Amino acid sequence: MPPALPAFDVNMQAIVYSRPGDSSVLSLVERPLPVPAAGEVRVRIAVSGVNPTDWKARASNPTVPGEIVPNQDGAGVVDAVGADVAGLAVGDRVWIYMAAHGRPTGTAQEYTVVPAARVVPLPDEASFEVGASLGVPAMTAHRALTVHEFGPARLAPGALTGRVVLVAGGAGAVGHAAIQLARWAGALVIATVSSPEKAALATAAGADHTIEYTTEHVASRIREIAPDGVDQIVEVSLAVNAGLDAEIVANHASVAYYADDGGSGFTMPIRPSFAKNVRVQGLLLYTVGQAALDAAAEDVAAAVRDGALPVGAAAGLPLHDYPLAQTAAAHDAVEHAAIGKVLIHVAEL
Known part of the structure; x- marks a missing residue:
């Protein structure tokens, strides 16, 4: 009782x-x-x-x-x-x-x-x-990392081994969680940021590489790091980055976007996106469905038990x-x- x-x-x-x-x-x-x-x-x-x-x-x-x-x-x-x-x-x-x-x-x-x-x-x-x-940021990041055509549908250590993940806006709350979860799952993680201070935060979160899009040529830097392209993108600004994303993705890549850019639309080049079988996936936690929420809550809880989702300045x-x-x-x-x-x-x- x-x-x-x-x-x-x-x-x-x-x-x-x-x-x-x-x-x-x-x-x-x-x-x-x-x-x-x-x-x-x-x-x-x-x-x-x-x-x-x-x-x-x-x-x-x-x-x-x-x-x-x-x-x-x-x-x-x-x-x-x-x-x-x-x-x-x-x-x-x-x-x-x-x-x-x-x-x-x-x-x-x-x-x-x-x-x-x-x-x-x-x-x-x-x-x-x-x-x-946790909640909104970590569960949104989980969903963004689990919509690739070939999976995984769940995250765990080793689930993303061999994958290259690009996190756009790596110093934000969702970007921070995406870096941590992707690293926990075994991916190589690249984060784009707007300043040296944010680069330091993304690095503290666990990003293997950071690119300052205000001063560096992002596509060239990504090609240096990942010559075969990026497998998964966690995208905060699709309206701005759609063209870049189509250029630097690998075949069968996923681009998961979770922000609305103030309600604006986006334009993605047709030939590179269809030639690479790109999956562009919108996501909103509040309408994603209970099965996806349950999976995210369980996997995020597992990452917390492993100590993979710390917060604070030292953790980015x-x-x-x-x-x-x-x-x-x-x-x-x-x-x-x-x-x-x-x-x-x-x-x-």
Whole structure:
């Protein structure tokens, strides 16, 4: 039997918004402590992660259904378990993904209730900062690395041995996770960056080679490193890079893109792309389907257990910390392209 649950007269602090807009629509309020229903767990949040989709959803959602608590990702400790939940217990350290997808309650609060399927065990040796940095970035990177025509559909040590992976924007959160996962799986990793400082971050993440696209001829450098071409590209800016990608890919390569370039389209040269049987794969974590989410969560969890997904400046992903009351400033930092990972420290657990 699950433990007894507290009554609704117990309150907690939460960040909410009830209309779309800039970060000024966010406010700190007290709300009743939620109780998990069947198939759900309640997690006491230690750290909440902020992603671009969090501020974009807050800014652009024209039909806000009452009060919404933002932020998809987080980490903490299971505090209560609803009926029909297996594999999770009170006291378990966990990380959470897509907490607010299809629901009005995310991780920018002291406690959150989420479906058990979106809660993943976090090893004792992994910090809550690591756990809150997984979710959207790491699972997006996993999907980008598993859409090649010849697989692999899952990542593990050795799964990408012999492959050359190009990560465009290697200093971003998704790029950072893609470098780490690709290296963990055995690939040779090239990262493109815009500055020496970002090159240092990509190298710290594990990239074998970095190319500064602002000062170097990218295609020439890639041909030096990988004469037969790149097998897989994790692409942050397809509208800008489609021509380059078609030029430097190997036969049967995949180009997986996950960002929208502000809604612009892209043009890819026809002859090199069809002659090389290039697979151009769009991906959005929120619509990718449960099977892909389950695979990503399992493989990312395995990489965490192997110590392959560290965070912090020494690991190539500087952390920017904010208290819960400054969630608006945290959203602004992500909107203004802070380099690294923006985290909200909710509680010391």
